[in-house]
Amino acid sequence: MNAQVRYSHMTALPPGRLKSRKQPSQARSQATVEAIFEATIQVLLQGGARALTTNRIAEKAGVSIGTLYQYYPGKEALLYALVGRHLDKASAAVELACRAHRSMPLADCSDAFVNAYIDAKIGDPEASRALYHASTALDMKDLTDTTIKRLHGAARDLLASAQDSRFENLDGVVFSWVAVVTGGTRQIFEEDETIERLPIFREQLARMSRAYLNAAKV
Amino acid sequence: MNAQVRYSHMTALPPGRLKSRKQPSQARSQATVEAIFEATIQVLLQGGARALTTNRIAEKAGVSIGTLYQYYPGKEALLYALVGRHLDKASAAVELACRAHRSMPLADCSDAFVNAYIDAKIGDPEASRALYHASTALDMKDLTDTTIKRLHGAARDLLASAQDSRFENLDGVVFSWVAVVTGGTRQIFEEDETIERLPIFREQLARMSRAYLNAAKV
């Protein structure tokens, strides 16, 4: 993850009712928002989607419920912002890595993508777990769609630029590869012993990706 | 999927509060339960987890809310039974296919597993979509864990028996492969245009699996 990666990278526009109320420009505001985000993740991890109530979030964040509503017009907007930030960070990190590995050999491209994606999820593993579990609670189709599209774009550019490689059905390959990387990783995060098993999974996923892309190229 | 596949295969025992209240023995009862199941799926597809209320389910099923509660002690128990049945069917189908392809060449084993899993999901695609979306809403960890374990077992036996193949780290391979097959498929079912894209995904996933398993064997 990287300081240059900014929230403004996000291309999905919040659908009106989910827009945040004020940009937290001042330091105190930023701290408040951060506390609310952190509290949301904690509540999710401790009690699951069932326990995620605005009052509980506010209490855990140490602010009043009224203050929470000064920053977000509702629970959905808050979650939208939180998930959005999380997904944007991950997408941006993957995009960055992909740009950095352009024109390299296919195996390096493959590894770069896989590692960047998993690293992004590992960067804040608690948030990853919490938000995976909560994501169904809301209708965040546009957020996930945006993310998938950004990953598709990044993967596509990367594969198209890879040394000595051409793909007959590039779209199909990209689409399937991204599905498998994101879906497989999600599966790991939703199971127990995430941390213990991640190294093995990362290694195998990398091996699988290399083997697949190699087999898929013309 | 197969007529012989029976619900009784299921190994996860409902944890008390989630147990069904009466098994529908009479014809009318069976029809009622089936209507409730079908209604649940419809409500999920139309309104998502947010719209899934017991009253709506009962209304859509054409029964009274009281009737619903005669069969299930609560919403969770109903979903538990529904998801349980769905996952059990899928697990059983995969197990059956794996047993049928024992000792065959590795590529056939790979294809058998991938195809059986996707076929199981395609068998009732609406239910698959609906339940993927809803499964996070409840705590059905034990159901998904049981399913994953059954798939692990089936995949492990299959790979261990495959012709001319030995794997150094069989557990790691099985674990990663299953994660990627189930997670990738889930990703497809949660996106739009599921039906249109499935054929491509199936083909690529099969290719990926063959390539991976081939690369993973000693």
Added chain:
Amino acid sequence: MNAQVRYSHMTALPPGRLKSRKQPSQARSQATVEAIFEATIQVLLQGGARALTTNRIAEKAGVSIGTLYQYYPGKEALLYALVGRHLDKASAAVELACRAHRSMPLADCSDAFVNAYIDAKIGDPEASRALYHASTALDMKDLTDTTIKRLHGAARDLLASAQDSRFENLDGVVFSWVAVVTGGTRQIFEEDETIERLPIFREQLARMSRAYLNAAKV
């Protein structure tokens, strides 16, 4: 208690909607009614007024809910009949004892009343406990009023006939005495260790009654 004491002694008429549906004339019917009564008391003792549902009563009685409703038009009617029978038995027993002790010395009259009342409650202690606890659940004012009136009448006749005794304010004495005997006994039945403490209470209540009546006579 006594075989001659018949239910028809009861003077309070069920207020229409609480009337029983059929007189259990046949032997089988009688057994059914008895089973329902017994089940009602058991359910009350085991789960309190909260657990007293018609379905539970029917189940415990070993009859279907439909059968229960063939005998009683509703839950209130059932309880009304049960409590009515219980109170009628007690009232009749007290009346009998009072008639048998007419014109005896005051101390004997006092003992007769106290002992008859407590004996009646002890005769079916489980029913007594259960029905004390449940009596508030329904509006059985007329039943308790009738009982109180019968007890008043019996006590009044008894005291008026007692040897060497005249009371200035007979009504006030009777009213207070009956309140104390019935209320005190109820208190004992609602506390724990009813059985252990009853002998002492009976003795003290008898002593109290004798002392009181002696002090109250002119």
Added chain:
Amino acid sequence: MNAQVRYSHMTALPPGRLKSRKQPSQARSQATVEAIFEATIQVLLQGGARALTTNRIAEKAGVSIGTLYQYYPGKEALLYALVGRHLDKASAAVELACRAHRSMPLADCSDAFVNAYIDAKIGDPEASRALYHASTALDMKDLTDTTIKRLHGAARDLLASAQDSRFENLDGVVFSWVAVVTGGTRQIFEEDETIERLPIFREQLARMSRAYLNAAKV
């Protein structure tokens, strides 16, 4: 009743699920709680235990149902607090009177106890009637047990200190006397014409107690 009598005297601790949610510190909150208490009593008096629903209480109190649940986690907890306060006031008043009459002649002790108890019930006669009727609806065994124990203690100390009096079986006497005073009074409050008949009952109960205690002492 007495201003010094505080709720904190209460020794029975609410069993978790019955604990109040917040103590009303601000003036507005206090008024709200008082309105809820008053409404509860009114509803009980008008419709009996059957009509006692949380929504009706809230409506009558002029607050929303949500507000009620901010202060009490449920109907039972509300009643628990209300009955608890009522019983605590009565117990404390009796204890106070007993302490004030220590070492006095037995007749004065007797009168003090009887009058203190009845005065406590008369202090808020509507509440007394209402709560007598409702108390069986809930499981408030611990509250009534605590009250009985406090009354036992107070009566015991009083009798043990009375001039020129010793009791062979003090416990049995106290236990029976308290049962009769509380049970008899309850009976009066549950019958009609409570107010009209109370003076007579009070006089007769006082007479009965004096006669009894006199007869019981060695």
Added chain:
DNA sequence: AATGAATGAGAGTTCATTCAT
């Protein structure tokens, strides 16, 4: 006569959100 699946009004309770302070 007996059964028990079905009914649905109505109860308890939650929680996102508002707004007077």
Added chain:
DNA sequence: AATGAATGAACTCTCATTCAT
């Protein structure tokens, strides 16, 4: 700007009762 008491629509679930079989 911040607070938190108050709100009430919406939800889950119960249980007395009916009626086709």
